[in-house]
Amino acid sequence: MARNYVRFLALILAISICSEAAIFRPISDSHRSAALDLFKPIDGSFSSLEETYEALRTFEVLGIGNKLDISASTCRSVVEVLGSSSSNLKDLFYALKNQGILKCAIKEEILKGVSSKLEAAVNGASSLPDFYYSVGGLVLIKDQTPEVNVLLDDAEGVFRSIKALSQSDGRWRYSSNNPESSTYAAGMAFEALAGVISLAPSEIDQSVVATVKNDVVKLFDSIEKYDDGSLYFDEKTVDAHEYQGPIFVTSSVIRGVTAFAAVVSGSLKLPGDNMVSIPLIVSLPATVLSLTQKDQLKVSVSSVLGSDAPPLTVKLVQASSSSSKGASIIENQELKFDGDSSFHVLDALPDSVDIGKYLFTFEVVLYDSENEKVYTTGGKTQVPIFITGFVKIDSPEIAILDSDLGSIETQKKLDLAGENSVALSANHLQKLRLSFQLSTPTGKAFKPLQVIIKLRHESNVEHIFLMGNSGKQFEIILDFLGLVEKFYYLSGRYDIELTVGDSVMENSLLNALGHIELDLPEPPEKAARPPAQPIDPHSRYGPKAEISHIFRAPERRPPKELSLGFLGLTLVPLIGFLVGLLTLGVNLKNFPSSAVPATFAALFHLGIGAVLLLYVLFWLKLDLFTTLKAVGLLGIFLMFVGHRVLSHLASTSS
Amino acid sequence: MWCADTCTCRFVTLFGFEQVAYMAIVGSFPFNSFLSGVLSCIGTAVLAVCLRIQVNKENKEFKDLPPERAFADFVFCNLVLHLVIMNFLG
Numbered sequence: 001m002a003r004n005y006v007r008f009l010a011l012i013l014a015i016s017i018c019s020e021a022a023i024f025r026p027i028s029d030s031h032r033s034a035a036l037d038l039f040k041p042i043d044g045s046f047s048s049l050e051e052t053y054e055a056l057r058t059f060e061v062l063g064i065g066n067k068l069d070i071s072a073s074t075c076r077s078v079v080e081v082l083g084s085s086s087s088n089l090k091d092l093f094y095a096l097k098n099q100g101i102l103k104c105a106i107k108e109e110i111l112k113g114v115s116s117k118l119e120a121a122v123n124g125a126s127s128l129p130d131f132y133y134s135v136g137g138l139v140l141i142k143d144q145t146p147e148v149n150v151l152l153d154d155a156e157g158v159f160r161s162i163k164a165l166s167q168s169d170g171r172w173r174y175s176s177n178n179p180e181s182s183t184y185a186a187g188m189a190f191e192a193l194a195g196v197i198s199l200a201p202s203e204i205d206q207s208v209v210a211t212v213k214n215d216v217v218k219l220f221d222s223i224e225k226y227d228d229g230s231l232y233f234d235e236k237t238v239d240a241h242e243y244q245g246p247i248f249v250t251s252s253v254i255r256g257v258t259a260f261a262a263v264v265s266g267s268l269k270l271p272g273d274n275m276v277s278i279p280l281i282v283s284l285p286a287t288v289l290s291l292t293q294k295d296q297l298k299v300s301v302s303s304v305l306g307s308d309a310p311p312l313t314v315k316l317v318q319a320s321s322s323s324s325k326g327a328s329i330i331e332n333q334e335l336k337f338d339g340d341s342s343f344h345v346l347d348a349l350p351d352s353v354d355i356g357k358y359l360f361t362f363e364v365v366l367y368d369s370e371n372e373k374v375y376t377t378g379g380k381t382q383v384p385i386f387i388t389g390f391v392k393i394d395s396p397e398i399a400i401l402d403s404d405l406g407s408i409e410t411q412k413k414l415d416l417a418g419e420n421s422v423a424l425s426a427n428h429l430q431k432l433r434l435s436f437q438l439s440t441p442t443g444k445a446f447k448p449l450q451v452i453i454k455l456r457h458e459s460n461v462e463h464i465f466l467m468g469n470s471g472k473q474f475e476i477i478l479d480f481l482g483l484v485e486k487f488y489y490l491s492g493r494y495d496i497e498l499t500v501g502d503s504v505m506e507n508s509l510l511n512a513l514g515h516i517e518l519d520l521p522e523p524p525e526k527a528a529r530p531p532a533q534p535i536d537p538h539s540r541y542g543p544k545a546e547i548s549h550i551f552r553a554p555e556r557r558p559p560k561e562l563s564l565g566f567l568g569l570t571l572v573p574l575i576g577f578l579v580g581l582l583t584l585g586v587n588l589k590n591f592p593s594s595a596v597p598a599t600f601a602a603l604f605h606l607g608i609g610a611v612l613l614l615y616v617l618f619w620l621k622l623d624l625f626t627t628l629k630a631v632g633l634l635g636i637f638l639m640f641v642g643h644r645v646l647s648h649l650a651s652t653s654s
Numbered sequence: 655m656w657c658a659d660t661c662t663c664r665f666v667t668l669f670g671f672e673q674v675a676y677m678a679i680v681g682s683f684p685f686n687s688f689l690s691g692v693l694s695c696i697g698t699a700v701l702a703v704c705l706r707i708q709v710n711k712e713n714k715e716f717k718d719l720p721p722e723r724a725f726a727d728f729v730f731c732n733l734v735l736h737l738v739i740m741n742f743l744g
Contacts, residue, residue: 555681555683556680556681556683557680557683558679558680558681562679562680563680566672566676569672570669570672570673573665573666573668573669573672574665574669576664576665576668577661577662577664577665580661580664580665581658581661584658584661586658608729608733611733612736615736615737615740618737618740618741619740619743624741627737631733631737635733642726642729643726646722646723646725646726647722649722650720650722
């Protein structure tokens with residue numbers, strides 16, 4: 001994408017497009033800001049010299065003076081690359097390109113060194129990119145610093161080597177090893193060959209040059225065309241990863257061909273005018289003109305990049321209405337140039353111009369015939385123009401008529417510019433009539449795109465009717481006797497809504513006129529039911545009613561005092577147990593007296609106490625797995641000490 | 655030692671009857687706790703009786719079993735019983 005802007009410049013200088021050109025707009029600030037967004041330097045510089053060159057060239061072409069921010073760092077890297085002995089050809093080439101724009105201070109010796117390196121590279125090159133970069137670099141040095149003497153010794157040999165990579169269909173291979181050819185490579189080759197010719201000390205053999213001219217013609221046989229007539233080049237077979245698009249390829253070919261054409265004598269036999277011209281485009285700031293506001297037709301002519309056009313006149317060749325079968329209302333009118341706004345203006349549209357859709361045909365005539373070689377106007381430009389205005393609505397009225405006699409029962413006048421709320425009532429034997437007249441600002445009959453009357457029942461069932469017209473008069477008569485089935489036999493209040501609209505009507509309206517109470521007979525058994533209306537989304541997706549859950553009645557719990565009483569009662573047997581033990585004369589005589597067994601015995605009892613405490617904790621807050629782990633550890637400990645104690649007791653008692 | 659066993663059995667049995675009486679008054683919710691309590695009493699009583707049988711020197715069946723071993727078994731079984739009881743208590 002980044003390359004496209006630079007290549008776009010080359011495309012601007014393209015061969016003229018065919019006569020009926022599409023409407024363009026010149027480069028605007030939105031393009032400039034898009035270019036600034038696209039080329040954002042990281043830490044004041046870009047990732048490569050190639051990208052830097054593309055950014056600088058784009059800013060130069062679009063007139064954005066932002067290059068100062070990156071010029072310092074770019075100059076540094078340019079000097080570094082040109083001074084280094086290990087730089088590759090591509091970097092040298094782009095460094096020189098950047099140097100051409102920024103004009104950094106570079107010593108002559110460095111350029112001489114680079115020149116000799118490139119000359120050596122040319123002689124040793126075997127692939128097209130190597131030729132392209134080395135020859136291109138030498139051409140740049142020659143143009144930028146005439147003091148440095150650049151000459152190709154064996155120019156003819158180099159020319160033939162590049163020519164050897166060409167194919168019979170006009171395309172070029174990148175190297176002799178790679179059989180794949182491309183149109184983009186052809187552009188590179190032409191540029192390189194042009195460079196060789198310009199650097200050659202003596203003239204190159206014209207027969208070889210002639211074969212290259214034939215290659216150009218053969219390449220142009222493969223040119224393709226868009227529907228609007230624009231011509232372009234594209235690659236035929238290319239890897240999806242490397243596909244760059246028609247602009248990329250076309251710009252390469254045009255660059256190459258223009259460079260080649262500039263250095264060879266004689267002309268290239270190409271299709272078209274064989275000229276490289278600057279296209280001038282006709283653009284209109286507004287294609288909708290209002291008769292009420294007396295808008296003026298304004299046209300501007302500029303080059304694609306927005307620079308001013310040379311002195312010229314814009315002629316309105318024809319303005320024809322799209323509807324009345326091409327009858328032209330304006331012919332051969334010259335537009336006046338307003339120097340302040342740089343627009344070509346048509347003072348006033350003739351009075352006979354009515355509202356509607358028109359096709360305006362413009363032609364640009366250059367004052368100076370010399371400019372015709374430099375600029376191309378693209379022939380006649382056709383622009384669709386909408387002329388809008390106020391449509392007059394006359395005598396709008398609504399009436400209820402009796403069916404058989406046609407006599408008016410109720411008649412009400414309407415004010416369609418303001419609010420209305422008529423209240424009518426009718427039964428199925430009567431008719432509703434709505435009528436009004438529409439006319440354009442010049443008094444002619446006007447048929448808008450939409451003239452619709454809508455009746456909406458209170459249950460949201462809607463019925464839409466289109467109104468017909470005869471000349472200016474629009475009228476609809478709704479005979480309820482015939483519409484009873486269509487209305488699904490729904491009696492009740494119907495809201496009436498009128499819509500009159502068109503793209504050229506400035507006072508299009510969508511008005512509620514009022515309501516009508518319809519009294520229709522009862523539906524028979526097999527009558528069609530009215531269609532289901534869309535459900536209010538809030539009722540379906542909105543919050544639902546709160547559900548009151550019925551919980552299971554909680555179990556009957558004992559009163560607190562009873563529970564506490566029994567708790568006390570459970571302690572009674574415990575006390576009885578202790579009393580009983582004391583009565584029996586329980587003693588600790590068998591407790592080992594010597595130190596080590598006593599310790600183990602104490603530990604044994606402590607261990608059992610710990611396990612019981614663990615069980616209490618388990619009941620209170622621990623889970624089974626933690627408890628089991630702890631019990632396991634305590635158990636191992638208990639088994640060890642218990643074994644020691646009991647075996648000691650067993651040995652002492654035996 | 656067997657008098658202490660009798661004391662234990664009596665206490666524990668009394669405790670069990672108390673729990674049954676309590677349940678009869680207030681109802682069996684939560685039932686697992688009731689079962690856990692009652693079975694704890696019964697289990698302890700049974701283990702105490704077993705210990706007593708094993709330790710009784712007049713008992714020919716267990717004459718080769720040292721009383722310390724019987725006591726160790728008693729302690730171990732009690733600990734396991736009470737772990738299960740505590741889990742079931744809820």
